[in-house]
Amino acid sequence: MNRTIIININGIVFHIEEDAYDVLRSYMIEVKKHFGNTADSHEIVGDIENRIAEMFNDRIVQGKKEVITMQDVNDVIAQMGKVSDFETDGQDAEGYTTEGNYDNPPLSSERKLMRDPDDKVFGGVCSGLGHYFNIEARWVRLILVLLFVFGGTGFLLYIILWIVMPLARTRADRMAMRGEAPNLQNFKRSFQEEMEGLRSNFTGAEEGIRKGLNSAGNFLMRAFVVLVKVIGVVFIVGLCAGLIVLVIAIVASFGFFGADADMAMFPLNVIQPDFRTPMLISALIVAVVPFIALVALIIRILFNRSAMGQYTGFTLLIVWLVAAGFTTVYATRTLNDFREESTVVEEQPLGLHPVYHLKRNDMTVIRLQEDSLDRVSSIRQRAVIRNRNILDGQSRMRMRIVKVDSLQSPSLTYEYSAHGATYERAAERAGEIDYDFQQQGDTLWFGSHFNIANNDLMRDQQLHLKLNIPVGAHLIIDRDLQRHIYDLPFNQCEENYGYSDRPDKTGWVMTVSGLKCAITPPAPADESPTVIDTVPAN
Amino acid sequence: MRKGILEYCILSIISRGEIYASDIIGELKKARLLVVEGTLYPLLTRLKNNGLLSYVWKESTSGPPRKYYQITPAGTDVLNKLDSTWEELVYAVQTATAGRPETTTGGE
Numbered sequence: 001m002n003r004t005i006i007i008n009i010n011g012i013v014f015h016i017e018e019d020a021y022d023v024l025r026s027y028m029i030e031v032k033k034h035f036g037n038t039a040d041s042h043e044i045v046g047d048i049e050n051r052i053a054e055m056f057n058d059r060i061v062q063g064k065k066e067v068i069t070m071q072d073v074n075d076v077i078a079q080m081g082k083v084s085d086f087e088t089d090g091q092d093a094e095g096y097t098t099e100g101n102y103d104n105p106p107l108s109s110e111r112k113l114m115r116d117p118d119d120k121v122f123g124g125v126c127s128g129l130g131h132y133f134n135i136e137a138r139w140v141r142l143i144l145v146l147l148f149v150f151g152g153t154g155f156l157l158y159i160i161l162w163i164v165m166p167l168a169r170t171r172a173d174r175m176a177m178r179g180e181a182p183n184l185q186n187f188k189r190s191f192q193e194e195m196e197g198l199r200s201n202f203t204g205a206e207e208g209i210r211k212g213l214n215s216a217g218n219f220l221m222r223a224f225v226v227l228v229k230v231i232g233v234v235f236i237v238g239l240c241a242g243l244i245v246l247v248i249a250i251v252a253s254f255g256f257f258g259a260d261a262d263m264a265m266f267p268l269n270v271i272q273p274d275f276r277t278p279m280l281i282s283a284l285i286v287a288v289v290p291f292i293a294l295v296a297l298i299i300r301i302l303f304n305r306s307a308m309g310q311y312t313g314f315t316l317l318i319v320w321l322v323a324a325g326f327t328t329v330y331a332t333r334t335l336n337d338f339r340e341e342s343t344v345v346e347e348q349p350l351g352l353h354p355v356y357h358l359k360r361n362d363m364t365v366i367r368l369q370e371d372s373l374d375r376v377s378s379i380r381q382r383a384v385i386r387n388r389n390i391l392d393g394q395s396r397m398r399m400r401i402v403k404v405d406s407l408q409s410p411s412l413t414y415e416y417s418a419h420g421a422t423y424e425r426a427a428e429r430a431g432e433i434d435y436d437f438q439q440q441g442d443t444l445w446f447g448s449h450f451n452i453a454n455n456d457l458m459r460d461q462q463l464h465l466k467l468n469i470p471v472g473a474h475l476i477i478d479r480d481l482q483r484h485i486y487d488l489p490f491n492q493c494e495e496n497y498g499y500s501d502r503p504d505k506t507g508w509v510m511t512v513s514g515l516k517c518a519i520t521p522p523a524p525a526d527e528s529p530t531v532i533d534t535v536p537a538n
Numbered sequence: 539m540r541k542g543i544l545e546y547c548i549l550s551i552i553s554r555g556e557i558y559a560s561d562i563i564g565e566l567k568k569a570r571l572l573v574v575e576g577t578l579y580p581l582l583t584r585l586k587n588n589g590l591l592s593y594v595w596k597e598s599t600s601g602p603p604r605k606y607y608q609i610t611p612a613g614t615d616v617l618n619k620l621d622s623t624w625e626e627l628v629y630a631v632q633t634a635t636a637g638r639p640e641t642t643t644g645g646e
Contacts, residue, residue, distance in 0.1 A: 010602045031576070040583045047579040051559065053602050081574020 004067050009053035010046075014060075016068040024052075024073045026172065030083045052076055111179035114168040121221055122228075123162045123301070131177050145224060155228070162301060232302040236295055243291045250284050271334055271457070279330045285323035289316055337459060342426035343417040350410040353442035355474040357505075358467075360481045361436065361445045395449045397435065399465040399485050403510055406471040412437065412444075413466035419459040426459070433461055446481060474518065475508040493517035546624065547571055548581060549609065549617045552591060556606045582607060590616055 004015045007024075016024065031048060035041035055076045056068055113132045115124035126144060130137035147154030168174040271279050293316070296308050308316075350356075404410070416433040420426030436447040450463045469475065479502065482490045493506045496519040507518035551557065551565045559582065563575050585591045590613035593605040609617070 012602055035580065040580070040587065044579045044583050047559070047583070047605065048576065050602055050605075051575060051579075054560075054598070054604070057602075079575060081576035083576070085574045086576045086580075 002067075009056070010050050012053050012057065014053075014056050014068050015066055016073075017070060020068055020070040020073040022170075022172070023070065023077075027073075027077055027083075034083045034086060048080065052080065055079065112168075112173070112176040113165055114173060114177040115162070115165045116174070116177060117167055117169070118174070121225060122158075124167070125158055125161045125165060128165055128168070128177060129161070131179070134179070141221070148228075155231075159301065229302055232298055236298055239291060239295050239298075243288060243295075246291070247284070247288060250280070250287070271330065275330050275333070278326065282323040282326040282330075285319060286327055289320040289323075292316065337421045337425075337457070338419040339421055340423045340426045341417060341419050341460075342423050342430050343415055344427060344430040346414040346416070348412045348414070348437070350412055350439055350444070351441075352409055353473075355442055355476065356410075356469070357443040358475055358477045358481055359443055359445055360478055360484070361438075361447050362480070395452065395461070397447060397450055397463050397465060397484055399446065399467060399481075400487060401467045401469060401475070401485065401508075401510075401515055403512075403514055404468045404470050408468070408470055410470055410473065411468045413468065415464040415466065416461070417464075418461040429459055429461065433463060435463055437465075446484065448484070469510045469515070471510050471512055473510050475510070475515070476505050477508060478505050479503070488515065489517075493519065496520060544571065544577075545581060545585060546617075546620045548578075548585065549590065549613060549620065552607050553609045553614065553617055556594075556608045558604050558606055562607070585613070589613075 003018045005018055005021045007014050007016055007021065028045075028049070032041070032045055035044050056072065059068065059072050059075075060066060111132050111134075114128050116127040116131060116137075117124050119127040119137055121141065126140040127137035129140045133140075144154040144158060147157065166173075168177045293313075296313070414435065416430040416435075418426050418429035418433070420429050432452070434451040436445075438445040444467075446465070450461070452458070452461055477485070477488075482488075488508070490506060493508070494502055496517055497503045497506075508515050509518045547566065547569065548562060551562055557565075559578060560575070562582075563578060566578075582591065586593065586607075589610060591607050592610050593607045595603045596606050598604045
């Protein structure tokens, strides 16, 4: 029983046996290659095909013999002549030899990098490499095993090559892989070899078993297979564990910090409360599905068995795409809310004093109100505070100290800024920033952080303070306020004190050329040391 | 040496009248000139492209339509010239080989 293939030559349909088809096809490829470089090739090949069709047609007897066999093809080729016969007999056709078509053995040096299904341990990658570089496959395997042992790169390399190299499915593929020219002789040889191999396979089954037991290399290879599979299983288990941990972590964090507005942590407080749940779920799917796909891929590669059905995989892909789309839409919406920036400026006059003590009021210290002594609200407040530590950089007050004329009165300028989809929304948001500053006599209390109104989203809110100090006034700045003031050379001023420890506060004086350290450096009195500490006035 | 002779023979065969490619093969085989058909098609195509031949498609009773080749006036001219060239060649060879002692005649 033979499989037949239906072919169409010049509009006539033939049933042809599979192996006969292979031979015919490679013959036609050879013919085309022979005439390939000439202008008339199309016509000549057409003539030859036409003639072959006619000869096949003569051999078909309706109802008795309807299939073209190997014998028919061989006869037709004998009559048509082998391409090598064209060469010797057709040397008078000088027009066809000009391209040096006959000098090069056709394509024999061109090998294709493919996986060899006839000689494989897992995927035939090594034997394919061996064919490509014309080395025995076992050396390639040895190199890969060594690579695997030293550093494990061999495994990755193997996986990548497996994915990249196509499997040599047809006989023509396999010949291209071995670098054999796809001509008739090689084709027949390959076919015969295959047939012989098949026959010996049938007869020599027990011999094969004996060989397998005897050969130490084979044994090592099997041990290697087992080893790789064990490692693969460990890998899969690890991946699954990671997956579960990931899911639990996301779900748990969702449960803890979910939609509750004032407890939302960083990535969440950017998103509008209504969107948080769908956004989290879709982000979860986006993160988890590739994990599952990776596990399935490894199972498939290692055990040659697909871990999920086609439909499951397809469904997963769809779900992933939908989730990714969802995430993108919400991310874009959220980003859109950052489009405009607005700054609201407010100025507050300060009581006049010759010396000001600048102190920090730490907003992160728990100050339980009297009416909130119950446990729930204290926990809540703690959460808010922890939240603020994470967001320290985001909600911290920043301050500059600026010189004004000695006749002007001191003042404090607030610059609130925020982002929003529209300018008005941004301005509204900036106005909702809540900041606590108090003057008690000559002491100025600065809150360390500002608050965002409840239920408002994180939209890059910032607070910049400008302390306007008239020339001649003195400032004594607490150390813990230093990190809110970003343009004073505190280090140099602290050194001027000459203490072994850092001083708790530093004294400054506003001069015509800006704010200077009130203490001059002790030892080198020659030069004008004050220059070093000068801050350019603005 | 066979260069050109094959064309000469093919032109001669076609000059007798419309003929199909496989019949040309038959004639050539009868003359023991050509073994395989594959050689013929490039030759015919070249002769046709040089304007010495033309062909017509004819429906066949069995199988695909066939190309029937016929000679063109230009082809007849060339054939006549080849005839005289051939006669000159035969004369030259005969003259040159005449009077040789009887040995085996050279191959084709």
